[in-house]
Amino acid sequence: MTEETWDVVIVGAGLSGLSAAQTLRKRNGKLRILILEGKDRVGGRTVTQELPAAHGIDRWDMGGQWVGSTQTYVMDLIQEFGLEVYTQYTTGKKVHHVGGPHAKVRTSSTSIPALSTLVLLDLSQLVWKIDRLSSTVSVEDPMKTPNAQELDSMTLHSYIEKHAWTEEMKEEMGVCSRVVFGMEPNQMSFLYFIMYAAAAGGVLCLLESTPGSAQEFRVKTLDCTAALCPQGGTQQLSERLAQQIGRESVRLGQAVTAIWQDAERAKVMTATHSYLCRAVIVTCPPHLAAKIHYQPALPIQREHLTQNMPVGHLMKFVITYQMAFWREKGYSGEIVARPSAECPLSVTFDGTSPSGSAALVGFISGVQAYNWSSRELSERRDAVILSLVKYLGEEAASYIHYEEKDPLGRHGDGHQVVWLHGWGNSVRSEGSP
Ligand SMILES: Cc1cc2nc3c(=O)[nH]c(=O)nc-3n(C[C@H](O)[C@H](O)[C@H](O)COP(=O)(O)OP(=O)(O)OC[C@H]3O[C@@H](n4cnc5c(N)ncnc54)[C@H](O)[C@@H]3O)c2cc1C
Known part of the structure; x- marks a missing residue:
């Protein structure tokens, strides 16, 4: 097995890994940075x-x-x-079909959803409450949020059950959780949800297509x-980042299997190579990061997180x-x-x-x-x-x-599909859907 020496090894050539490399390069152009990517392309969940x-x-x-x-x-x-x-x-009518098995198909031409007055009131009070809580969240470090433990110990489901007035609103929040996170409300920590809403600028920003929304x-x-952009779309961001960092610094088909670390350096291993370096940045989604063998083992809190973070679908x-x-x-x-x-x-x-x-x-x-x-x-x-x-x-x-x-399906990439801005946050499971 060949062994090379680098300053920093980054695991994963998605937007996070490539952006991390670009940021480091901007800070210190002399750093020798290597990105190891398991797939045969860059871009990760942008394809x-x-x-x-x-x-x-x-x-x-x-x-x-x-x-x-x-x-x-x-x-x-x-x-x-x-x-x-x-x-x-x-532009034009939006179709809305929520509200129990006998719900009517409704349409609306404004950004206000086609809901009854009572459900609209319920929506307003619930969004107001959630947005007020979101404004107290520390997006960089959610555990510094006031009452973080309490907020993290309940799920989105338990919060909605307590605070939504109508059954229809509860169903609406289920749709919201599903389309934004690929998860059911009972799979998600409420602290995680409000952190995510805070990062987006509010709950409605997560859902809408209006200016300032997701x-x-x-x-x-x-x-x-042009050779720079063989793919177009959002994947071209990763293509261009890889081009800027230098293609020789990105190795495809190199899935990292183990990371060993002592006081001086780290050793990153794939099936065919091992790389010595001073620092490692792991950017793969938590459930895939958990598959890497770490020596010494990661702190117990981190292991607990990666083992308990459900995979959105x-x-x-x-x-x-x-x-x-x-x-x-x-x-x-x-x-x-x-x-x-x-x-x-x-x-x-x-x-x-x-x-x-x-x-x-x-x-x-x-x-x-x-x-x-x-x-x-x-x-x-x-x-x-x-x-x-x-x-x-x-x-x-x-x-x-x-x-x-289907990123989780038989022919998929096997990747987590939750839209994460920072994946070190806690998501808890109350059972699978
Ligand atoms: C269907 C779908 C639609 C989405 N729509 C939107 C949207 O409209 N707007 C939006 O903002 N976000 C959207 N997202 C989310 C967005 O795509 C992701 O948040 C973003 O691409 C994540 O980038 P990342 O670099 O953090 O992770 P990833 O893109 O997952 O990159 C991680 C990389 O690590 C690699 N890797 C994993 N394990 C290893 C290993 N052991 N060794 C080496 N490499 C490894 C992976 O192959 C991957 O390339 C969507 C996601 C999906 C799946």
Whole structure:
């Protein structure tokens, strides 16, 4: 086994690992930095794929896609690389189908959801309470939040049960938890939830596509004939970071299996190589970080965290069409749906590309992903299309291409899909969905 010496070894070439390398390089250009990536590509949970579309082939993000103006680090990165964003299409009616098995399908053309007056009042009081608590959270170190232990010892589910007035609002919060985190409310620490909301600028910012919200912009695919950007979409951020850091500093197909450390140095091992260094930065999601063998063992709190952090489950689909028929019918393409035996999807949005290739993008998440992921792709696809026909009309059945990505599925990446800004936070399980 060959052995090389570096200053810093970074595990994982997703946005976190590559940004860490870029930050270190900016601070000290002489540092010898090596990034080890288990897969055969950079980008991690951002992955951009070519799909058959109305004008031939176009590109869509099958992982992370939206950015918002409150996400200042990624917006700075986009600007640094001279990339452009474009606004998420939101014009027209939004479809809302939540509120128990007998709920009516409702539509609304404003950012206010189509809810009854009582449920709207319930929403306002609950969001007010959660946002007030969020304003006390230390985003950098949530355990420094007043009453952190108490907030961390309850789940989002137990908080909602106590503070929501209506059954419909409880169901709405379930949808929120599912579409944002891929988790059921009983799987998530309430402290984690409010920390996440605080980082986003408030609960509603997590859910909406309005200015300042998490679904505000998408990254344009620019100049994709250039070698710099073979993928386009959000994956080009990682491609460009890797280019800037130096391709020779990024080794693909090198899954780290063990990290040993003594007082002077660390040794990072893969199946074929070992690397000596002064510092190691591990950027893989907690459940994958837990698979690395550490010597000496990690502090007990850290082990406890990685062993107890449930894996969110978000399956993403993109469906391409000849034309954006929903726009012509006055729909925005946004659908929010409750889990049911017939309908796998939780949420959809207009996914039309900047060059005008019509598409819908959506998610099967949380308990729906759990129930549907083991079925055949054709079964899931047909059920998604049937649901779209129900909500948007017959035209939904005449699609060009259906593509899906299940990061936890048989052909997936096996990665956690929770949208984490800082993954050292506590998430607790009250049982699987
Ligand atoms: C379907 C989906 C949709 C999403 N949509 C959005 C969105 O619209 N907006 C948004 O802000 N976020 C979104 N996210 C989340 C966002 O993509 C992630 O938060 C972000 O990409 C995480 O980057 P990361 O570098 O921290 O982790 P990752 O991207 O997971 O990178 C970790 C890297 O470590 C590698 N690795 C793991 N174990 C090892 C090992 N032992 N040795 C070496 N390498 C290893 C992995 O292969 C991976 O490349 C979405 C995620 C998914 C899955």
